[in-house]
Each structure stands twice: as C-alpha cells, then as structure tokens.
Amino acid sequence: MEIVHVYTKLRAEFGRQCLFSDRPAELLVDVLPDPSLGLQFIHKTPRDQALQACRDMSEHQVNTERFESDSCGINHVEGGWPKDVNPQEMEQTIRFRKKVEKDESYINSTLQLGSVMEHCIRQNNAVDIYQEYFEDEEEVEESQEPPFAKTINVFRDPNEVKRTVTCLSWHPDSGRKLAAAYSCLEFQKTSKDMSLDSYIWDVENPNRPEMTLKPTSPLVCLEYNPKDSHTLVGGSYNGQIAYWDTRRGSQPVELSSVEQSHRDPVYKIIWLQSKTGTDAFSASTDGQVLWWDVRKLSEPTERLVLDPGREGNLDRALGAISLEFESTMPTKFMVGTEQGVVVSCNRKAKTPAEKIVCTYDGHHGPVYALQRNPFFPKNFLTVGDWTARIWSEDIKESSIMWTKYQMSYLTDACWSPVRPSVFFTVKMDGVLDIWDILFKQNDPTLSLKVCDEALYSLRVQDNGRLVACGSQQGGATLLEICSGLSTLQKNEKSLLAAMFERETKREKILEARQREIRLKERSRSEQSREEEGGREEGEESPDQLIARAENNFFSVVETELRRRREKEDEENRVMSLILYTQQSLTFCSLTFTSENTKVLLLQ
C-alpha cells in the first residue's frame, strides 16, 4: 500500500493575488557624520593589532557530580555446559569431554594451534626479550622537578550540620584508616541537631565512613594506640576521656567519670610507652595534665597542675592546649599553653613543684601545636599566632629559628617523619604549607590552597607521603606529596644538624650579650643612686604614688575645662557674626580663624 500525503486548500481561501510593481529607490534615513562626536575620542597612532589565522580554541573544565560507588562481589557458577550435562557430576562432564575430543574440527584445530604455540614457546626459551640490560647501574638522579602535592580524596562529614575536624589520627600499622574527631570548638555555637559522632574512614572509600564512634559529648581529640591498632582513646568537649575498642562496637568501652575528669575540653591526649600499653595522658585548658590507665578510667592515676608559681594553684594555672611526648625520652614531656608559653616538665620529679622544669615564652597566642623533630629531639617546633618557631631545648629566652609573620593564623603543624628538614603547617585561610628549611627559610617550599574554609588539623602518615588535613566544615582532605619532599636526601641530617648548631650558637651569643648589657645597666643605675644620695628612685611609697596620680588627673581635667570654655567663647563670637551677615544673599563663605586655628566654613 502506498502512503500518500495530500495537502488541500480551497481556492476561495487563497486570498487576493499579489500584484507587484516597480518603485524608484527611496531614501529612508540619512545619518550624516557629526564631527563634534569625534572630540570624545582620542586619536591613537600607531596602533598595534595582532592577528593570527588559526583555529579558535577554548578550554573548558567540567567537574562531574560526585557519584557513589559501592564494591560488592558476585558469585559465578560454572556455566557454558549444555543443558543435559550437570557440571557437578564428574561422569557426565568426562563423558562430554570425551565426546568433544572425538570431534573432527577439534582435532584439526588443536594440531594447528599446537604448531603455532610450539613456535612461541621455543622463542621464549631461546631469548629473553625483556632482559634488563643496565640493572646494576645506579639510578640517575631525577631532574629537579618542582615540588607538588596531589589531592587524593576528600572525606566529608555526612551530617547535615557540619562540624570542624579537630583531630586526625592514622591507623598505626597500615595507614589505611584515618580516625577523625569532629566537634564544634566555637563557644556556644553548637546547634541542637549537631551530631556527636566521630568517624573512622577507610582511605579508599570516601563515600561512607567505615566506622562510627558514638561518644556522649563531641570528641575534640582522638588517638590510635600505637601498640594495639584496635583501641583508641579520645578526649571530649566536656572533659571526659573515652576508650574504644573497634572490635566491640561504636560505644565507648569505658568512660571516665565526670567529677574526676577535666573541666574544660580535652585538647590533646597521647598514649604513653608503658609495659602494659594502656597508659595515656591528656591536657586541657583548665590547667591540668592528667595521667590515665585506660583499664580503669574512673579516676586519673596522676595529676599535674600547670602553675608557673609551682604551687599547684589551679586559679593561676596556665591552660594547656597541646602536648608533646617522645617515646625515646619517656620521663620528659612538654605542654603548650593558651598563654603562649611552652612548659617543659619532668614526670619523674619527686615533688610537684619540681615537675615543671622550665618555660619557653615565645608566642603571642595559644601554642596550637608542639612537636619534637623526630631526628633531632633537642629541637622542637611550635606553632601559634602567625608564626611557626623552632626551638632548641637549651635556649630558653627565644626560639632559634622562626618564620615571618604570615597573613593568617597558623592552627597546626607537624614534622615529616622521613625528612628531618621538612615540616607542614596549616592556616586559617585554608592553605597547607610545606617548609623545607634546608632549601628555603623565608617562604614555604610549597603552598597549597586546600579548601576555602579554615584548616584546623593536620597529620602526616608514617611513610611521609600522605598528609591528611581537616577543615572547619568537616572535610578531611588526603594529599600525596611528591617524592622529592618525602625521600631522604643525601647529607640531609648532617646539614640540618649543622644548621641547628649554628642557630643555637647565634642565640646563645645574643643571650650572653643581652645579659652583659643588662648587667652594665644595673651597675650604672646603682652608681647613679649612690651619687644622688638619699633620693628614693623608683620605689616610691604607695601614698606618694596616689597623691601624684591625683595631681596629674586634676591638672588634666583643668586644662580640658579651660579649653572647652575658650571654644564656647569663640563659637558665641561666630554666631553673632552670622546674624550680622544674614542680610547678604545666597553663597556666603565665611572663614574665621582663631588662636586655636579653627576654620569654620559657612555656606
């Protein structure tokens, strides 16, 4: 059958026939040039205009939407057998196989294939075509490519209300798992819907956390036990310490009692080296450092109050915000405080007064991070306010090296575990800086903007290549550092040792000089005191001080009042002048200068 389209229209509907006619050209619009408009333009000669005859290209980046993938296994059953043969039955399969072997095409094909294959096998046995020729030679030094770091994964907080990642801890064995503590550190900004959970992430799967930890109060810090990779200890916002075993579920196995714990958020908790492997100590801004045995969290085993007066007075204690412990020196530890002071303590001292050995005062703000160099334990790194400082234990007056003041607040730092001269810092503008002090001291070797919000925590994995940093909106970013920054260079240790020596010596010399100057001043002031005889210099009695202060105050008040009276008189004079000149028309600008050089403009 033929399908035909038919268009029909009635003749009557066509309308009037069009009649075309000729018409001469008509001028509709004539716009003449207006030379006055040319004055608005500047004549520019000569003109340089580049032209290129090539194809227009444009570059465009597209980011696909995050899609969640899930790995799962499928069970395959042996197939391909014809319907009448049951693959489980040995007899049937053997019978089937025998049948095929009798087939003509099978025999021919196999003979053919046999000869081909033999040829290949003989080839393989004759010459090894993949032989390494220059295996013994040393690998040529790689060309100095610029350092780079690549983001591998971002682990986002799955809850609606985003919390800050306040602490990160790598799994001690493999570095395949990352524990992140989430809490909101801004005072009274926690909303009612904020979840209390913290998560353990598997590095390969950023879509869903591998395990959830459910504390009673948000966790501020979290640490894996380096001896037992299944246990974690965490310090929470309300001061309690909680102990988890990942084999026993999400609830803490034990929780310290509220009365015996800290009274402020626990900012740092570190596992100690002990025979039982169950000791930890924690620090908080309430001024206490507490030692715990995780088997019995009902009360701490030891308590230290960070009172600089060495009296154990809690009111005058410094709030602790970071802790440092090196397993090679088990009796010493250091505490970084809110007041910008680093306190070095000895755990084995006999009396609490002797526990605090010395203080290092260097920062204007809280010391957020504190870590000894893993290769040179005498030197440690502190971070606080806008600088990062490197100290030597012997020099207590000031740090031996420091970075210049950065544009934003530094929140965390750590040394690289493989390269002694490399350390990492994170800042509140979302930038991760990698410093290599053997290469460049003034600026970071590599500066990466990780995210738009502030970064609050940082942790390097033990192999030195992976770095995790946590942001304010709950995103933990995992980065991989290039091999140049994570492999030990030749002579690095000796060069760095020399550098630290040099800086320490410089500081010592400066300190000695300062002391000399101070001694001279003191001796000079003592001399002048003897010359002047009985005049009491400096040490006035309190009454005299009060009298002097009162006199000063009253004289200042007097002068101020006098000045005001004078100003009022002038203004009165000006007012009368205005009334006098009100007769004059429109703009009347009057300038009147007085002894006090005041200018009044009246319009």
Place this chain on the structure above:
Amino acid sequence: MAEVEETLKRIEAHKGVIGTIVVNAEGIPIRTNLDNSTAVQYAGLLRHLTMLARSTVRDIDPQNDLIVLRIRTKKYEIMVAPENGFLLIVIQNPCE
C-alpha cells in the same frame, strides 16, 4: 586422536611450561593439566580478551587476523591462540 595427545604432551614437556588448556567454543576446558577451577577461570577470562583482541586486529585491517595473544606478566607469560572457535592457552615461565 593420538596425534592430538602427542602434540599436547610435547607442548607440556617444553621447558618452563606450567599449564595447558584447550577450550571449546562454549568456554568449557576440554583438556587441561591444571585443576578445574583454575582452568575454568582462565578459560572464561581469556575468551573475552581474545575475542576483543581479534576484533581489534580485524577492525584495523579486515584482511588481518589474530594468531597469538601474548600476555607477559611479572610471574610468567600467558599465550593464547584462537582457531575455529577453539582456544589453546599455555602458561609458561620464561627462563631467565
């Protein structure tokens, strides 16, 4: 029948040969000197790969055809030869 046996025995006797599998058009290993599960795995996986390699070769030049597909891995070399729907798979450990 005997020739086929002889051929296969000769192949297996070569230096370094670990295993041999003859697979038919449906992916069933007919003759093998490896255990059944391994043979089934090799047969299933290599069948697809060989077909893909074959179609690649023929796409580029329709007159051409695949003779042998060699996969050199860290541990050994896998050689697959297709013919007439059948596959001969040989796993050899090349001498170093």
